[in-house]
Amino acid sequence: MEQLERLKREVGPLSVWARPSLKDIYLARGYEAHLDDPNVIARAWADATLFTDSEKYVYENDLVAGSLTGIQFDGPESEELIQAHRLVDSYGTRQFLTNNDHWAPDYATFLNEGVGGVIARIEKSREVHAGDAEALEFLDAMEIVMRGLSRFIEGYARAAWRKAEACPAHRRTLSAMAEACAHVVSDAPRTFREALQLMWLTHMAFRITGRYAMALGRVDQFLYPFYERDAAAGRLTEGEACELLACAFYKVGDDIVNIAVGGVKPDGSDALNRLSYAVLHAVGACNIPGPNLSARIHAGTAEDFLDECLKVIGTGLGYPALMNDEVNVAALSRYGYAIEDARDYCMVGCIENLLQGRQPPWTDGRFNTPKHIELALNRGVCMLTGVRQGPDTGDPTAFSTMDDFLAAFEAQLRHGASKYMRRFYNLNESVNPKSYRSPFMSCFCRDCIGRAKDINEGGALYPSVHGACCMGIATVADSLAAIEKLVYETKRMTLSHLAECLKADFEGYEPERHLLLAAPKYGNDDEYVDKYAVWFVEKMHEIFSRYRTRDGGGVYLAMAANTQNISDGRMVAATPDGRRAREALNDAASPMHGCDKNGPTAVVLSTTKPDYSLVACGTVVNQKYSPVMFTDDQLCGKLRALIRVYFARGGQEMQINAVSRAVLMDASEHPENYGGLVVRVSGFSAFYTSLSKDVQRDILQRTEHS
Amino acid sequence: MRGMIFNIQRFCVQDGPGIRTTVFFKGCPLRCAWCHNPESHRQPAEILFSEEKCVLCGACAAMCPKGLHRMDGGGHAFDRAGCDGCGRCAGACPAGALELCGRWIGVDEALSLALRDADFYSASGGGLTLSGGEPMAQPEFALALAKSAHEAGVHVCLETCGFCAQEDLERMLPCVDLFLFDFKLADAEAHRRWTGADNARILKNLAFLGEQGGRIVLRCPIIPGVNLEKAHFEAVARAASSNRGVLQIDLEPYHPLGIDKAQRLGRRPGFCDTAFLDREALEPQAQRLRALTGLPVTIV
Known part of the structure; x- marks a missing residue:
């Protein structure tokens, strides 16, 4: 990977968030020239102008053209840019909660036909929709923006030629880059290099429009036919493919770009191929937080692939995240997708399951489940602020059985879910779809061209979906178990006395807290508490699956939190599990940190009890092991066996950090020595030293096994 | 049938093949100066x-x-x-x-706890390990537990210092799949000095197990200042080569984690060296042992 190493030195550490963008200058130029045109045409010209006019920067050590470098700048904003913002902002743009990013384009179709093929399909669709002015206008917009993409690629071809002339030492590689770009300006790619180049420039085009967390999806599947042809013809080795991939991926920087490898094909057969390994190794070699690799593992996935995954994890990167293909396909199948489409899912953002190029961009939000225990214990009133947040579900003294308490909790949850969904609907429907069309994105989604409709207006094969991330499974399960144990079973305290302890944040009630902490905890293979985790998933699924998105799509359950378990924890009073007020909730779907005292097998047995086929968005279970577990072949084999059992028993996702506590503690104290230390946080990886002290502490507290 | 134990640990990855559950018996006839489990010495809680x-x-x-x-x-x-x-x-x-x-545990309770991880044993080739302390210091309980686990189809390892009655060991043979047999010092006098017990009986038991068809991993704690010397590795090689039951040699580099535990027990640690012995430092000796015996040698 010499080329990659040279590229790394040339580029340096790449943070895509650190520098502001010039994009509005180009967008404004497009709008300015089309002020009297219909909104969608103006939008198309804005994007097309951005693609055409923006600076194309090529690194001399690169193999795959396309980076954000040319569009970013340092220093204060120019007057031109400030003026540009005013016009661009007046047009407005969709945001994350209005289906704008966190999406995976249909690269499989696109790479087969190229830009020219897309334009030909648009032309054909015009015949079908002849006489439908609105449809024709949208098709015009799509063509405008695809021609813009064509000029974007052409611009990179020219930039690569210029660089080749300026750098004789790199003439050979840069000429090859320029030729690859030049070929895909309009034609479909013929080789792996051309296909990768076209995919990457399209990804960059999405990126410079301001979208982030744009997934690449199943790279090892849609690039494989090109790889296979080149390999068979002796034009390309696996190592060369790996290096090409790495040069593209390295420029992801710290954006969250999900890549899925492995899994099954649409027909259900094993999808693993040599390119899956090459992608894995390319991501490993980049050794940066951004390419968020997801390995789809099913029962038939080769053992050596799982081993290779563990080796990459063991470098300290924290990915690939390991996904259970059987569970994910079963979960998606509940929503009426064709089985072939469900099997072709990928992930966007952190772990969110999405059908690549077949449905609108992802949206999700976090639901603070443990807060509703507090409300059920206090007649709907927040214990921290005294403000009413839920319905009055009655005085706890009247709850004479566990079921009485659960009924009050459930009533609070239903009210909370209604409020959550209403806030989402209000936001999600706040844009007028006609004025917020995305002709560019629609070109990469089945079947927007055929239907001549925007991706968010019925053009997509399937409707939009939303993920309700229900946080705090362990905080809730532990709290319910503590209530059952101490209030209803041993009767060591009454429910109202418990409420008093919580309101006082255990001030003056340390013996009570001691009892609560000693109650059974999730993650120890203890049915007494695990049954409440099962209840949690079933109940939250029942509550949220009654809702639909604006266009009739599913509201998926998610068991993830990112780091919001920390910020949302600050809004929750002390809980019956013994957690103090404002402390973090448990991380994602993992046991409460420090509470899993029986080791990893017990964690696996506990965390596989809930039915994750009810969790269509995805789950995050974090585990941390000493680096030696990955480097020693025998120990690594034992870890692999643990994961196999976890998946065979129905676990959905596991992500593993390979860092020792000692290293992390030292990194907290001496951040200057650990600039490059990458840890997996929840659904993503990040530079450890860039995390807040709270998050650092949270990662530390998650038990280190073995 | 009950036994006195001080821990049952799941997901043990260093006490035999695969993922294992280890039952730590409380009580030991030896007093090795470097012992990292001083809480296992005395049998009472x-x-x-x-x-x-x-x-x-x-x-x-x-x-x-x-x-x-x-x-x-x-x-x-x-x-x-x-x-x-x-x-x-x-x-x-x-x-x-x-x-x-320290707590009393019945065979049924210990077995049912071990069986919770049965899926992991089959996926990894693991099972149950009896360790300690010294399991053979509670021979009836050790036998009952090993037997019931064996009958339940669980792979059983017995980790022993070998200081026990030969008849007791003989009874274990049919239900132990692998013996993790300690080999600490070959010299009788040094053995007495550092462990408080004679090694004649231990060496006899080791030979006996080999003759009876027992499958043995020789577990060798390597302690700087005690046995980190050429002569000792040669003795290990001889012991392994002369015993047809020995399949593998494990070198266990000294670590000082027993010091803190001894202090928490209100005892003076027998060995105050606080430095870890580096795994890598033993690689040349491991290489030499491989060459001398032709056996796999791992550094635990």
Whole structure:
């Protein structure tokens, strides 16, 4: 990977968030020239102008053209840019909660036909929709923006030629880059290099429009036919493919770009191929937080692939995240997708399951489940602020059985879910779809061209979906178990006395807290508490699956939190599990940190009890092991066996950090020595030293096994 | 049938093949100076006390039926001499400063706990390990547990110092799949000095197991200043080569984690060297042992 190493030195550490963008200058130029045109045409010209006019920067050590470098700048904003913002902002743009990013384009179709093929399909669709002015206008917009993409690629071809002339030492590689770009300006790619180049420039085009967390999806599947042809013809080795991939991926920087490898094909057969390994190794070699690799593992996935995954994890990167293909396909199948489409899912953002190029961009939000225990214990009133947040579900003294308490909790949850969904609907429907069309994105989604409709207006094969991330499974399960144990079973305290302890944040009630902490905890293979985790998933699924998105799509359950378990924890009073007020909730779907005292097998047995086929968005279970577990072949084999059992028993996702506590503690104290230390946080990886002290502490507290 | 244990640990990855559950028996006939489990020496239950965790709340003093805990002079005094390990103080301690070490467990309870991880054993080739302390110091319980596990289809390892009656070991043979047999010092005098016991019986038992068809991994703690020397590795090689039951040699580099535990037991550690012996440092010896014996040699 010499080329990659040279590229790394040339580029340096790449943070895509650190520098502001010039994009509005180009967008404004497009709008300015089309002020009297219909909104969608103006939008198309804005994007097309951005693609055409923006600076194309090529690194001399690169193999795959396309980076954000040319569009970013340092220093204060120019007057031109400030003026540009005013016009661009007046047009407005969709945001994350209005289906704008966190999406995976249909690269499989696109790479087969190229830009020219897309334009030909648009032309054909015009015949079908002849006489439908609105449809024709949208098709015009799509063509405008695809021609813009064509000029974007052409611009990179020219930039690569210029660089080749300026750098004789790199003439050979840069000429090859320029030729690859030049070929895909309009034609479909013929080789792996051309296909990768076209995919990457399209990804960059999405990126410079301001979208982030744009997934690449199943790279090892849609690039494989090109790889296979080149390999068979002796034009390309696996190592060369790996290096090409790495040069593209390295420029992801710290954006969250999900890549899925492995899994099954649409027909259900094993999808693993040599390119899956090459992608894995390319991501490993980049050794940066951004390419968020997801390995789809099913029962038939080769053992050596799982081993290779563990080796990459063991470098300290924290990915690939390991996904259970059987569970994910079963979960998606509940929503009426064709089985072939469900099997072709990928992930966007952190772990969110999405059908690549077949449905609108992802949206999700976090639901603070443990807060509703507090409300059920206090007649709907927040214990921290005294403000009413839920319905009055009655005085706890009247709850004479566990079921009485659960009924009050459930009533609070239903009210909370209604409020959550209403806030989402209000936001999600706040844009007028006609004025917020995305002709560019629609070109990469089945079947927007055929239907001549925007991706968010019925053009997509399937409707939009939303993920309700229900946080705090362990905080809730532990709290319910503590209530059952101490209030209803041993009767060591009454429910109202418990409420008093919580309101006082255990001030003056340390013996009570001691009892609560000693109650059974999730993650120890203890049915007494695990049954409440099962209840949690079933109940939250029942509550949220009654809702639909604006266009009739599913509201998926998610068991993830990112780091919001920390910020949302600050809004929750002390809980019956013994957690103090404002402390973090448990991380994602993992046991409460420090509470899993029986080791990893017990964690696996506990965390596989809930039915994750009810969790269509995805789950995050974090585990941390000493680096030696990955480097020693025998120990690594034992870890692999643990994961196999976890998946065979129905676990959905596991992500593993390979860092020792000692290293992390030292990194907290001496951040200057650990600039490059990458840890997996929840659904993503990040530079450890860039995390807040709270998050650092949270990662530390998650038990280190073995 | 009950036995006195001080821990059952799941997901053990260093005590035999695969993922294992290890039952740690309490009580040991040896007193190896470097022992990292000093809480395993005596069989009766006892209390571990971490002074730095104590919050001086006095909850233990209130609970102790014998008045052995006293809060005076701003400190916490604990008179171990009269303690019978009832554990009430540990149950009351809110700070985790007092910990009860040792409990009776029945064969059925130990087995059902071990069987919870049966899926992991089949996926990894693991099973149950009897360790300690010294399992053979409670021969009836060791036999009953090994037998019932074996009958349940669980792979059984017995980790032993070998200081036990030959008849007891013989009875274990049909239900132990692999013996993890300690080999500490070949020289009788040095063995007596560092472990407090004679090694003649141990070496006899080792030979006996090999003759009887027992499958053996030789487990060799390597302690700087005690046996980290050429002559010892040659002795290990001889012991392994002359015994047809030995399939593998494990080298266990010294680590000082027993020191803190000894202090929490109110004892003086037998060995005060606080430096870890580096795994990598043993690689040349491992290489040499491989060459001398032709056996796989791992550094645990």
